[in-house]
Amino acid sequence: MTISLHADAHATGTELTHFWSACVGAGRAAEGLRAGWQEHLRLVRDAAGFRYVRFHGLFHDDMFVYRKGADGQPILNFQYVDDVFDRMLQAGVRPFVELGFSPGDLAREKATTFWWGAHGSPPTDLGQWAELITAIAEHWVHRYGLDEVRSWYFEVWNEPNLNPFFRGARSEYFDLYAVSVTALKAIDAQLRVGGPATSNFVPDGRFAGEHEDTSQHAVVAEAKDLDSLDWQPVWVADFLEFCHSRSLPVDFVSCHPYPTDWALDGHGNTQQHTRASDATTRDLRTLRALVDASPYPDAEIHLTEWNSSPSPRDHTHDHLQAATFVVKANLESIGLTESLCYWAFTDVFEEGGAGDTVFHGGFGMITYQGVPKPSFHAYRMLNQLGDELLIQTEGAAVTRHRASGSLSALAYHYPAEVTQAPPGSFDGRSVAQDVLATGSPRRLRIELTGLSPRSSVTIETLDAEQGNAIAAWHAMGAPEPPTREQTVLLRKAGHAVGQRVQLADDEGRFLFDEEIPSWSVVLIRQDRDTQ
Structure with a gap:
C-alpha cells in the first residue's frame, strides 16, 4: 500500500502547534547539576526546540531545600535549585515544575521509591508544606520576575495513584493539591497550577478512582481483548469533581498515557499488556472529551510523561522503532493536547541506578556518553515541520x-x-x-x-x-x-x-x-x- x-x-492551511516540542522529561533535579545533563539539554533544545523540562526530586534531600534545625524550625536553602533553573533558562528552556516529593524532614515515610530514595509519602504537616511552596515560589518571583514565573507550570506531585510514589489515600492527594494550589494562587492568580499527574489509563475505568484507598490500578485478567475496552485516565474525573466542589482552580490537567501498562489485578499480581499502536491517540481523544465536558473546559492538557513503555530498562528505547512510534503517535495526535512530554531526553537518569552498558534501554534520546539515539532524530525532524498543516x-x-x-x-x-x-x-x-x-x-x-x-x-x-x-x-x-x-x-x-x-x-x-x-x-x- x-x-x-x-x-x-x-493552498489554504490550518494552524499547527508543535505540542511535541512543548515539554520533555528528565530524571531528577540533582542530575541537572551535571555537565553531561546540561550538554544534552542544550543539544535537544537546539535540535528539537523543547521549551520546558520536567523532572522529579525538586525537594529531595540531595537538593538541600528543606531541613529542620535543632529547634524544629525549617531551614530553607534554594542554592542548588537556583543553579539548575539558572542553567535551564540560559539554555532556553523553562521549568515545568513538579512539586514533589516530600523533603525527608517533612515526609511521613522515607525512601519509598527509586535508587536515590525518593520520599514518596504525604507531608506530615500540610501547613508546613504550604509554607515551603509559598517560600520557594516567592523566591522564584524575586529571582526571575513575576512575568517569567507566570510562564511556568506547577504540577502537584507525580503519579499519586501508585503506591511507591504516594503512600497515602486518594483523599490525601486531593487535600495536598488543595493546599498547594491555594498557596500558589495567593502569590499570584496567574500562576498556572494543575494535576493530578496520575499513571495510567485503565480499561473501562476499573480502579480509576472509585476505590478511595486503592493505590494501584487493575485490569480484568479474563478480558480477551483489552484493546476493545474503554480505557480511562486514572482519577482525572474524580479530581476535577473534587476541585469543582471546593471551588479550586485547575489551569491544566495532567496524566501519563504510556501505551504499555503494568497493572495489578485484584490479587496483587502484575500483568503486562502492550496496547494497540494508536492507543496514545485514543487516550488523548478520551481525555480531551472528558476535560471539554468538565467544569474546566478551558484547562490545558499536558501529558507530562510518555514513552513506548514506562521502563528505564527497555531496549526498544535504543532502537529505530522507538523513533517511528514517536513520529506516528505525535502526527496522529495533532490538535488533542498542549504537550506530550517524552520521558526523557537523556540517559543521565538514575531511577534504577546507572545503566550498566552504553545501550541499556534507558529512557533517554541521548546516551550517557552523548550519543544520539533514533528517538532524538524523531523530535529533530518533527521540529522541522512548519506552523501550518496543508494535508x-x-x-x-x-x-x-x-x-x-x-x-x-x-x-x-x-x-x-x-x-x-x-x-x-x-x-x-x-x-x-x-x-x-x-x-x-x-x-x-x-x-x-x-x-x-x-x-x-x-x-x-x-x-x-x-x-x-x-x-x-x-x-x-x-x-x-x-x-x-x-x-x-x-x-x-x-x-x-x-x-x-x-x-x-x-x-x-x-x-x-x-x-x-x-x-x-x-x-x-x-x-x-x-x-
Missing part, C-alpha cells in the same frame, strides 16, 4: 512555514504487521531486534507543487543504517565500554542520517516516489531561502 500525498505551496494522511503530513512559505513533509513506515505499540524488550535486545526486522518496504509518494522553479529540496532518511547509533556500535564489535575514540565515532554515527539534495523542476514541481524500508522516517524540507 502506497503512502501518497499531494500538496500545493499556495495529512496515515503515514505522512505536509506543512508550510508561514514566515517563509517553504514546505516541509514528514513520513514514516510503521509496518502493518505490528498492530501494537513497539513491544518492550526487557530481558535483552532480542525482542527489539526481532521487531526491527519485521515488515516489508512500502512505497512513499509525495508531490509538492507551487514551489519556486529549481528550488532546492533536502531529503533526510532515518532508517536501520542511517542515524541508528546502536547499529554502528554492533558494527564495531559492541565494545563495552567504548574507548574515547570509539565514542567519538558513535556520536558521529548517531548524528549521520541519510541526506541528499534535489531540485524542483522548471514548473516548481517536486516528486518523491520511492520504496522505503520498515520503521524508516523521511523528512522532505524545501530550503527556506529558495521559495
Whole structure:
C-alpha cells in the first residue's frame, strides 16, 4: 500500500502547534547539576526546540531545600535549585515544575521509591508544606520576575495513584493539591497550577478512582481483548469533581498515557499488556472529551510523561522503532493536547541506578556518553515541520512555514504487521531486534507543487543504517565500554542520517516516489531561502 500525498505551496492551511516540542522529561533535579545533563539539554533544545523540562526530586534531600534545625524550625536553602533553573533558562528552556516529593524532614515515610530514595509519602504537616511552596515560589518571583514565573507550570506531585510514589489515600492527594494550589494562587492568580499527574489509563475505568484507598490500578485478567475496552485516565474525573466542589482552580490537567501498562489485578499480581499502536491517540481523544465536558473546559492538557513503555530498562528505547512510534503517535495526535512530554531526553537518569552498558534501554534520546539515539532524530525532524498543516494522511503530513512559505513533509513506515505499540524488550535486545526486522518496504509518494522553479529540496532518511547509533556500535564489535575514540565515532554515527539534495523542476514541481524500508522516517524540507 502506497503512502501518497499531494500538496500545493499556495493552498489554504490550518494552524499547527508543535505540542511535541512543548515539554520533555528528565530524571531528577540533582542530575541537572551535571555537565553531561546540561550538554544534552542544550543539544535537544537546539535540535528539537523543547521549551520546558520536567523532572522529579525538586525537594529531595540531595537538593538541600528543606531541613529542620535543632529547634524544629525549617531551614530553607534554594542554592542548588537556583543553579539548575539558572542553567535551564540560559539554555532556553523553562521549568515545568513538579512539586514533589516530600523533603525527608517533612515526609511521613522515607525512601519509598527509586535508587536515590525518593520520599514518596504525604507531608506530615500540610501547613508546613504550604509554607515551603509559598517560600520557594516567592523566591522564584524575586529571582526571575513575576512575568517569567507566570510562564511556568506547577504540577502537584507525580503519579499519586501508585503506591511507591504516594503512600497515602486518594483523599490525601486531593487535600495536598488543595493546599498547594491555594498557596500558589495567593502569590499570584496567574500562576498556572494543575494535576493530578496520575499513571495510567485503565480499561473501562476499573480502579480509576472509585476505590478511595486503592493505590494501584487493575485490569480484568479474563478480558480477551483489552484493546476493545474503554480505557480511562486514572482519577482525572474524580479530581476535577473534587476541585469543582471546593471551588479550586485547575489551569491544566495532567496524566501519563504510556501505551504499555503494568497493572495489578485484584490479587496483587502484575500483568503486562502492550496496547494497540494508536492507543496514545485514543487516550488523548478520551481525555480531551472528558476535560471539554468538565467544569474546566478551558484547562490545558499536558501529558507530562510518555514513552513506548514506562521502563528505564527497555531496549526498544535504543532502537529505530522507538523513533517511528514517536513520529506516528505525535502526527496522529495533532490538535488533542498542549504537550506530550517524552520521558526523557537523556540517559543521565538514575531511577534504577546507572545503566550498566552504553545501550541499556534507558529512557533517554541521548546516551550517557552523548550519543544520539533514533528517538532524538524523531523530535529533530518533527521540529522541522512548519506552523501550518496543508494535508495529512496515515503515514505522512505536509506543512508550510508561514514566515517563509517553504514546505516541509514528514513520513514514516510503521509496518502493518505490528498492530501494537513497539513491544518492550526487557530481558535483552532480542525482542527489539526481532521487531526491527519485521515488515516489508512500502512505497512513499509525495508531490509538492507551487514551489519556486529549481528550488532546492533536502531529503533526510532515518532508517536501520542511517542515524541508528546502536547499529554502528554492533558494527564495531559492541565494545563495552567504548574507548574515547570509539565514542567519538558513535556520536558521529548517531548524528549521520541519510541526506541528499534535489531540485524542483522548471514548473516548481517536486516528486518523491520511492520504496522505503520498515520503521524508516523521511523528512522532505524545501530550503527556506529558495521559495
